[in-house]
Amino acid sequence: MDEITIDELRGDGLKIAQPLNGYRFSLDPILLSNFARLREGGRIADLGTGCGIIPLLLAKQNKSATIVGIDFQEHMAALARHNVILNGYDDRVSILTEDIASLKGHFPVSSFDLVVSNPPYRKPGTGRVSPKAGRDKARHETTATLADFMSMAKYLVKPAGRICFIYHVSRLVELFAEAVALKLAPLRLRMIHDNALSEAGMFMVELAKGRGGDMIIDPPLLVRDAHGGYSPEMSMLLGIQPVGDNRQKQGKGGVNAEW
Numbered sequence: 001m002d003e004i005t006i007d008e009l010r011g012d013g014l015k016i017a018q019p020l021n022g023y024r025f026s027l028d029p030i031l032l033s034n035f036a037r038l039r040e041g042g043r044i045a046d047l048g049t050g051c052g053i054i055p056l057l058l059a060k061q062n063k064s065a066t067i068v069g070i071d072f073q074e075h076m077a078a079l080a081r082h083n084v085i086l087n088g089y090d091d092r093v094s095i096l097t098e099d100i101a102s103l104k105g106h107f108p109v110s111s112f113d114l115v116v117s118n119p120p121y122r123k124p125g126t127g128r129v130s131p132k133a134g135r136d137k138a139r140h141e142t143t144a145t146l147a148d149f150m151s152m153a154k155y156l157v158k159p160a161g162r163i164c165f166i167y168h169v170s171r172l173v174e175l176f177a178e179a180v181a182l183k184l185a186p187l188r189l190r191m192i193h194d195n196a197l198s199e200a201g202m203f204m205v206e207l208a209k210g211r212g213g214d215m216i217i218d219p220p221l222l223v224r225d226a227h228g229g230y231s232p233e234m235s236m237l238l239g240i241q242p243v244g245d246n247r248q249k250q251g252k253g254g255v256n257a258e259w
Contacts, residue, residue, distance in 0.1 A: 003019070003020040003021070004017050004018065004019060004020065004079070005017070005018060005019075005020050006086075009030075009053075009057075009238075009239070010238065010239040010240060011236075011237060011238050011239020011240070012056075012057060012060055012239065013060075014053075014056050014057070014060065014087050015083075015086055015087060016051055016052075016053055016056070016083055017051065017079055017082055017083055017086065018051045018079065019079075023050065023076075025050060025051060025053050027223065027234075028118045028166050028202065029050075029053045029054045029057065029118055029166075030053075030057065030237055030238070031166060031192065031202075031204065031221065031237070032054065032116055032118055032164060032165075032166040032204060033054055033057035033058055033061065033116075034237055035164060035166070035190060035204045035206070036058065036114060036116055036162075036164045036206075038058060038061050038062040038065065038114070039062075039113075040062060040063075040064055040065075041062070041064045041065060041113075042062075042065050042066075042112075042113030042114060043065070043066050043067075043068075043111065043112045043113055043114075044058055044062075044065055044066070044067040044068070044112060044113065044114045044115070044116065045067075045068050045069075045070065045107075045111075045112045045114075045115045045116070045156050046058075046067065046068070046069045046070065046115075046116050046117065047070055047100060047115065047116070047117040047119065047149055047152065047153065048070070048071060048100070048117055048118060048119055048120070048149070049069030049070055049071045049076075049077075049080055049095065050071060050076050050080065050118075051076060051079045051080050051083055052069050052079070052080030052081070052083045052084055052093070052095060053083070054069065054116060054118070055067040055068075055069040055080070055084070055089075055093045055095075056083060056084065056087055056089060056093065058116070059089045059092055059093050060089075065092065066092050066093075066094075067092060067093045067094075068093075068094050068095075068096055068112075069084075069093065069094070069095045069096070070095075070096045070097075070098055070100070070103065071095070071096075071097065072097065072098065072099045072100070072144075073097075074097050077095050077096070077097040080095040081095045099144065100144040100148050100149060100152050101144060101148055101152070103152055103155075103156065104152075104155065107156060109155055109156075110156075110157065110158045110159065110161075111156055111158075112156045112157055112158065112161060113157070113158055113160075113161045113162075114157070114161055114162050114163075114164070115153040115156050115157045115161070115162075115163045115164075116163075116164045116165070117149055117153060117163075117164075117165050117166075118165075118166050118167075119144075119146060119149045119165065119167065121146075121167055121168035121170075121171060122168075146167075146171065146174060146175060146178060147178050149165075150163075150165075150175070150178045150179065150182055150184070151182060153165075153207075154182050154184055154209050157209050158209075159209055159210035159211070160210070160211065161208070161209065162187070162206055162207070162208055163184065163206070163207040163208070163209070164204065164205070164206050164207075165204070165205050165207070166192075166202060166203070166204045167202065167203060167204075167205070168201070168202055169191070169199075169200045169201055169202060169203050172203055175205065179207055183209075184207040184208065184209055185207065185208045185209075185211060185212040185213065186205055186206070186207055186215045187206045187207065187208050187213055187215060187216065188205065188206040188215065188216045188217075188218060189203060189204070189205050189206075189215060189216070189217050189218065190203065190204045190205075190217075190218035190219075190220070190221055191203050191220045191221070192204065192220070192221045192223065193220050193221070193222050193223065194222075194223050194224055195222055195223070195224045195225070195226070195231075196222055196226070200220070204221075221233065222234075
């Protein structure tokens with residue numbers, strides 16, 4: 001069994017157990033949790049929860065929400081359950097080990113007010129193969145595709161609810177095409193750049209079922225500043241302070257910033 005580390009998110013006070021050499025969460029769940037703009041209460045589903053960081057971040061933000069994290073890998077779901085208990089949220093956060101395609105057997109249609117997901121963004125046979133166990137399953141589509149994630153999100157969310165995804169920019173057109181096919185209305189889009197001079201690498205999108213409206217394009221999110229340290233917005237999200245020449249230290253534990 002892989003060695004486990006306990007890492008602390010300084011800005012949120014959460015402790016996260018994750019594999020030392022396997023898949024470790026990056027900035028994506030932190031950005032998506034902030035993008036979701038929670039309302040008080042309600043039910044939330046996280047598709048592909050990994051170690052459970054998104055449900056924990058959302059539970060901390062929303063003191064009355066109930067959240068279900070879903071992952072098809074039993075060892076990751078077990079870690080997520082451990083993290084839920086470790087942080088004292090087992091009264092409001094539950095973890096289900098299940099494949100995306102099988103969720104209709106667990107939940108009635110329109111069960112959730114918000115559905116979030118950070119799905120695998122690489123198609124099978126593309127990209128580098130990681131030597132670290134678990135990373136390829138988290139990054140590559142295996143048992144479920146983007147279309148499967150979006151279709152299930154539509155099934156699970158209420159007509160007045162919202163769907164929020166973070167995804168790789170190379171598949172933005174594909175995601176919007178799937179949204180049109182599923183009759184999901186894009187309400188908000190935010191591009192994510194490593195710095196002010198770089199092309200966008202990721203994006204976040206908010207979709208709605210059963211209602212429309214003009215799409216809002218949020219200002220771009222910059223991960224790093226001109227000196228290579230975290231930008232002011234990222235520093236705020238991570239709960240870190242500028243050090244020396246404006247480069248920041250993340251502190252104990254660590255966030256795997258893959259940009």
